[in-house]
Amino acid sequence: MTSCRQVVPLFVDLAAHPVRWRLLNELSGSDYRVRELVTLVGEPQNLVSYHLRLLRNGGLVTATRSSHDGRDSYYHLDLDRCTETLADAGAALHPALQLSTAPTTFDPAGSLAVLFVCTGNSARSAIAEALLRHHADDRVEVVSAGSRPKPAMHPNTVRVLREEFGIDISDRSPRHLDTLDDHRFDAVITLCDKAREVCPEFGDDPRWIHWSIPDPAVSGDTHKDSYPIFRATATEIDTRIRYLLPVLTVGGR
Structure with a gap:
């Protein structure tokens, strides 16, 4: 029997690498510049820049020029896009794993x-x-x-x-x-x-x-x-x- 080779879902393909996963994790909380991400993930700048480029090409991360220093850029994680690609990955594995595309509810514990x-x-x-x-x-x-x-x-x-x-x-x-x-x-x-x-x-x-x-x-x-x-x-x-x-x-x- 010959089996069809399935394409790995986008989010799985991009997030599976440990450096890219750490970059996604850091950017899920705040926008950062490359040199800040280098410090946060503890990897060389050329390696961080390479993986950021892959995340940008996949549409999960965007970059904007700093309004304070135009020579610098801030990287931002597109959480809506992540939600969509995560939902696609679940559905690709099994229909019962189709995920909700809405953020979770807000229920604070204590005064904020x-x-x-x-x-x-x-x-x-x-x-x-x-x-x-x-x-x-x-x-x-x-x-x-x-x-x-x-x-x-x-x-x-x-x-x-x-x-x-x-x-x-x-x-x-x-x-x-x-x-x-x-x-x-x-x-x-x-x-x-x-x-x-x-x-x-x-x-x-x-x-x-x-x-x-x-x-x-x-x-x-x-x-x-x-x-x-x-x-x-x-x-x-x-x-x-x-x-x-x-x-x-x-x-x-």
Whole structure:
């Protein structure tokens, strides 16, 4: 009897190598630069870069230029794509192993405090604060702030939250990081490459996460021109928050 040779599912093929698995594991929690991943996985830079290229070619990892240092790049794990390829791998082995494509539910154990940081606190971090509060339904204390806050919220921040998510933040103003010196946080999430470098230390060893997301406010000549960029940014932040929620528990990664 002649058997047909089956193609190994994409996720299995990419994740089976120990270095690639470690890279996926590190990137599942935060965006990193190559030199940071070299330190985290303990492998030479040329080897790390080689495996990152394979993960990028497979669509599991993307890279964006740093908005702080354009010579550098941040790598990001596409968790939606991972979910899809994991589901495909299960179904390829047996129909009964078809996996759910939705992130797991959020059930925090105890009180949690989360801080979102960007430079101006008028777009990305404000959007993240509003969306986490919306999804967590007041089960998380969430705050956002900026290293150099703008005088007011960007009009498209207010608009995109109202039109796409039904959230009203029209009465909110940007906050300075200095006002939070005496606060403690379980997780500090930077959404701006520049703010990541200047964010102060907070006590009690919080979980540090970085999301390298370009500032939507620098695109377009008018508020009308930049609105599609704000909508795409809000969608990306919402996706990241949905995958963040399951790990925002005591003892989570």
